[in-house]
Amino acid sequence: xxxxxxxKAAVKHNLSVIKERAAGAVIYGVLTGDGxxxxxxxxxxxxxxxxxxxxxxxxxxxxxxxxxxxxxxxEILMLRSTTDREELERLVDLxxxxxxxxxxxxxxxxxxxxxxxxxxxxxxxxxxxxxxGGFLVSEPEKILLAYRSLPNVALEGIYTxxxxxxxxxxxxxHQLDQFHQVLDTVHKAGYETGTVHAAGSFALLHNxxxxxxxxxxxxxxxxxxxxxxxxxxxTVGYGxxxxxxxxxxPKGHCLGADRPIVLKKPARIGVLxxxxxxxxxxxxxxxTSFWAFWxxxxxxxxxxxxxxxxxxxxxxxxxxxxxxxxxxxxxCSAGDLVTFDIDPLFARGFVPEYR
Numbered sequence: 001x002x003x004x005x006x007x008k009a010a011v012k013h014n015l016s017v018i019k020e021r022a023a024g025a026v027i028y029g030v031l032t033g034d035g036x037x038x039x040x041x042x043x044x045x046x047x048x049x050x051x052x053x054x055x056x057x058x059x060x061x062x063x064x065x066x067x068x069x070x071x072x073x074x075e076i077l078m079l080r081s082t083t084d085r086e087e088l089e090r091l092v093d094l095x096x097x098x099x100x101x102x103x104x105x106x107x108x109x110x111x112x113x114x115x116x117x118x119x120x121x122x123x124x125x126x127x128x129x130x131x132x133g134g135f136l137v138s139e140p141e142k143i144l145l146a147y148r149s150l151p152n153v154a155l156e157g158i159y160t161x162x163x164x165x166x167x168x169x170x171x172x173x174h175q176l177d178q179f180h181q182v183l184d185t186v187h188k189a190g191y192e193t194g195t196v197h198a199a200g201s202f203a204l205l206h207n208x209x210x211x212x213x214x215x216x217x218x219x220x221x222x223x224x225x226x227x228x229x230x231x232x233x234x235t236v237g238y239g240x241x242x243x244x245x246x247x248x249x250p251k252g253h254c255l256g257a258d259r260p261i262v263l264k265k266p267a268r269i270g271v272l273x274x275x276x277x278x279x280x281x282x283x284x285x286x287x288t289s290f291w292a293f294w295x296x297x298x299x300x301x302x303x304x305x306x307x308x309x310x311x312x313x314x315x316x317x318x319x320x321x322x323x324x325x326x327x328x329x330x331x332c333s334a335g336d337l338v339t340f341d342i343d344p345l346f347a348r349g350f351v352p353e354y355r
Contacts, residue, residue, distance in 0.1 A: 002241040002274060004342070004350035006038045008046060010234040014223050015050050017232050018215075021204050025211050026195065028077060030218030031066075032058040037344030038222060039352050041069045046354070047221070048074070056216055060087055062064055063096045077123060077157075081105040081133060088112050090167075092120050099154060101125040101133040106146045106153065113152035123195070124159035128181050129174035130161045137178045140185045147191040157195035157214075158183070167206040167228065173177065176210055200227040205233075224343055237344040239280070242335050243307070245271040246327060256316035269315065270325040272305065272338050279346035281318045305340040307332050 018027065029052045035043035040062050040315045044055060048071070056077040057063050078091055081101035087103035088109055091098055100106040100122045113120040124146060127134030135143045147155060160179045162172045179198055186193050190270035199210040206228070219225035249269050254260045274280045281303070303314040305325060315326040325338070344352075 002012065002350045003277070004037070004344055004347050004352045005238050005240060006042075006344065006352060006354045007234075007236055008354055009313065010223070010236045011043075011046055011221060014221055014233050014236065015047070015052070018204065018217050018220055019051075021211075023211060026054060026197075026214035027052055028054045028056045028197070028214060028216045030056045030079070030200075030216050030222065031062055032056070032079070032218060033345050034062075036218055036222050036224070037347050040065050042352070042354055043221070044069070044071060054214075056218075056262075057096075060090045060094070062095070063094050064213075067094050081125065085112065092116065092118070095121075099123040099125050099133075100146055100150075100153070100155075101127075101135065103142055103145060104239060106150050107268050110152045112151040119154050120223040121154045121156050123159055124155060124249065124272045126160040126179060126195075128156065128160045128178045129163065129171065130175075132161060134160065137182055137183075140182060143186065144180060144189050144191075147189070155194060156194045158186070159197040159214075159216075161200065162198055162207070162210055169207075172203065172207060172210070172262050176207075186266050205231050217223065223342060224345070235341070237342065238349065239274065239278075239340050239342040239350060241272060241274050241338055241340075243270045243325075243332065243338055244273040244322070244334065246332065246334050257319060258317045261316045266328075267315070267326055268328045268330075270307070270312070270327045270332070270334075270338075271322065272323040272325055272340075274340070274342075275319045275321040275323055277320045278348050278350070279342050280323060280340065282343065282346040305338050308336055312338075 029047040031040045031044060034040050044066055054075040056079050058079050060101045066076060075097060077097045079101055083105055098109055098120060109120050125134035129134055162175050163169055183193055195214050196212045196213055197214035198216040201217050202225050203210040204215045204217060222236040249263060249267055251263055251265050253263045276282060304311050310330050312325045312327055312330060315324050
């Protein structure tokens with residue numbers, strides 16, 4: 001059986017780093033992508049046990065999972081706007097804080113709340129340059145219209161998303177300046193902005209000025225955001241699977257389907273029943289420079305796994321559903337457990353287990 005192991009102690013360590021960096025700002029645990037691949041509900045339970053009481057999702061199904069799992073009083077923020085009436089009804093039924101990113105999305109939510117004789121809660125989203133959604137900073141009158149014209153919507157917060165390519169990114173600083181201009185406009189018009197947030201995981205770790213009232217952390221919880229050497233996070237999540245087969249192959253034998261290699265001498269080869277379709281070797285997109293590609297290529301050439309606590313080198317390219325391991329100088333047999341790094345976000349076909 002393939003297992004995805006989530007180490008609770010490592011998650012708790014990362015949360016201590018996150019809380020220190022947040023310096024009192026409210027922390028939203030971002031559970032998009034099934035909790036970063038670690039499971040929406042079990043991750044939320046671990047976060048709640050560590051004092052996190054606000055969560056952010058990207059799908060109404062995730063909000064429903066949390067409510068059904070007993071998260072009745074915790075705030076759940078939907079990080080995506082919608083005008084779909086059925087989805088809006090579901091969000092209001094679940095008491096989810098919605099996102100308003102345009103006049104149309106605001107009017108749709110207000111109309112639904114008015115028909116129900118209730119008040120829906122929402123945050124305003126501002127687009128400062130990411131392009132994924134939100135009011136444009138060049139159209140402040142539309143933002144003010146949301147504050148003036150939605151009597152059945154309680155605007156409890158306002159947020160934006162920042163670029164996070166590298167520390168001290170000048171583009172992120174420009175975005176933050178634009179966001180503050182929007183906040184000033186709202187305040188000068190006599191409205192309260194509520195909870196103000198801009199920082200995701202990377203900005204929290206590398207940009208103190210982006211902290212504001214709240215921060216949204218997802219990948220930092222698993223230590224799998226864009227990393228720097230001094231961020232003090234621990235990488236969370238690894239895979240385990242038994243060896244499917246072990247056998248000797250002769251000199252000159254070909255290995256692999258994609259860019260096959262030829263053995264230069266006899267080798268004892270193990271078959272790990274995990275491949276790129278399961279997420280092995282799949283990485284989050286980061287830098288796209290030549291040197292970044294070169295570093296990833298070098299890592300792929302030296303990829304290792306552990307068999308009975310012994311290091312074993314992956315030989316040849318990772319296959320779709322299987323990976324070959326060089327076991328020539330090792331004591332092991334079929335059925336022995338193999339441990340390997342895998343990003344939970346891309347892991348497929350694994351049984352998650354919290355330890």
